[in-house]
Amino acid sequence: MMPEFQVSCPQSLAELGAEVSRLEGEVLFLSGGTDLILELRSGQRRADWLIDISQVPELQYIKVESRLNGLLKIGSGVTFTQLSSNALVWENAQCLAQAGKQMGSTQIRNRATLGGNIASASPAGDSLPALVALEAEVTVEGPGGARTLAVAEMLADTENALKARELVTEIAVPFAEPRVERRSAFVKIGSRTQVSIARLSLAAVVELENGIIRKLRLAVGALGKAPLRLENLERDWNGQPVRPEMAAELAQRLTETVDKAIPGRQSQAYKRQAVQALAYDIFAELFPEQGLSQGGGGNDRR
Numbered sequence: 059m060m061p062e063f064q065v066s067c068p069q070s071l072a073e074l075g076a077e078v079s080r081l082e083g084e085v086l087f088l089s090g091g092t093d094l095i096l097e098l099r100s101g102q103r104r105a106d107w108l109i110d111i112s113q114v115p116e117l118q119y120i121k122v123e124s125r126l127n128g129l130l131k132i133g134s135g136v137t138f139t140q141l142s143s144n145a146l147v148w149e150n151a152q153c154l155a156q157a158g159k160q161m162g163s164t165q166i167r168n169r170a171t172l173g174g175n176i177a178s179a180s181p182a183g184d185s186l187p188a189l190v191a192l193e194a195e196v197t198v199e200g201p202g203g204a205r206t207l208a209v210a211e212m213l214a215d216t217e218n219a220l221k222a223r224e225l226v227t228e229i230a231v232p233f234a235e236p237r238v239e240r241r242s243a244f245v246k247i248g249s250r251t252q253v254s255i256a257r258l259s260l261a262a263v264v265e266l267e268n269g270i271i272r273k274l275r276l277a278v279g280a281l282g283k284a285p286l287r288l289e290n291l292e293r294d295w296n297g298q299p300v301r302p303e304m305a306a307e308l309a310q311r312l313t314e315t316v317d318k319a320i321p322g323r324q325s326q327a328y329k330r331q332a333v334q335a336l337a338y339d340i341f342a343e344l345f346p347e348q349g350l351s352q353g354g355g356g357n358d359r360r
């Protein structure tokens with residue numbers, strides 16, 4: 059049985075702010091409800107008030123801003139369906155669009171929001187490795203004011219984590235420097251029966267100048283509390299031309315990352331195999347001109 063709580067439905071950001079200040083007791087934001095309703099129903103969480111933020115138009119936009127080199131700005135209320143069907147997202151943050159396309163089922167994607175995925179901060183959250191690899195920033199507003207920080211920072215430590223009554227308002231993805239070609243990809247191995255569990259995911263962003271790697275960001279999801287970056291490999295490949303042998307090196311480094319992250323865990327044997335398939339898949343997505351076909355099953359694999 060669903061426990062009792064009251065619901066407030068603000069129609070603007072100003073009304074929402076007023077409700078956050080006015081309401082007493084345990085107050086939670088309700089966006090798509092795909093995580094929260096289950097948690098309330100199971101008794102995992104409780105609330106005196108739910109603020110339904112799904113009717114707030116100021117949280118629903120995808121736009122490009124020309125500040126600095128350019129920014130892709132996404133309101134936290136954007137659903138995964140909107141994210142994965144938007145041309146600006148495909149053009150400027152392909153790995154995020156691919157993550158959006160592969161998360162959950164059609165029904166879940168129609169309701170689940172990017173803000174909810176970030177706030178839930180599940181190790182298996184599909185948008186998270188993509189946002190970390192893109193070096194995205196998140197803006198949150200709360201009783202203590204507004205703050206903007208890297209998504210990676212927010213996920214990495216409890217000090218920066220989202221606090222009670224803090225609202226995720228916006229996600230910003232910086233563009234690459236001019237004259238640099240940026241490519242990105244997201245691949246995942248999930249489960250059809252438990253669609254909320256990404257068993258393993260991998261996001262990569264690479265910036266190329268005349269075929270030379272100028273910047274690389276790799277983030278593995280569902281291996282630790284927050285996405286794990288492969289900083290050593292990112293450094294080693296910097297300044298190098300792309301070569302087909304790099305696919306095997308990526309597979310090797312990812313296997314070592316699994317061994318280090320979850321030594322002795324029951325899933326270790328499975329994940330060290332699975333990550334190798336993901337390595338070849340993402341390499342083929344990023345560098346199709348290298349002529350390697352996708353390893354174990356393609357981008358839409360579950």
Ligand SMILES: Cc1cc2nc3c(=O)[nH]c(=O)nc-3n(C[C@H](O)[C@H](O)[C@H](O)COP(=O)(O)OP(=O)(O)OC[C@H]3O[C@@H](n4cnc5c(N)ncnc54)[C@H](O)[C@@H]3O)c2cc1C
Nearest residue numbers: 089090091092093094162171173174175177183184226254
């Ligand atoms: C069947 C099923 C399959 C799923 N499959 C996947 C999957 O493949 N990949 C994946 O990543 N996830 C999956 N999920 C989990 C879930 O759909 C996502 O985490 C989703 O993005 C949550 O967003 P929401 O809008 O539904 O959040 P809600 O459920 O409304 O809220 C989740 C939490 O975030 C808080 N919150 C929501 N919005 C904000 C905001 N703007 N600011 C601050 N706090 C906020 C809420 O208070 C709550 O604590 C699945 C869930 C189900 C039930």
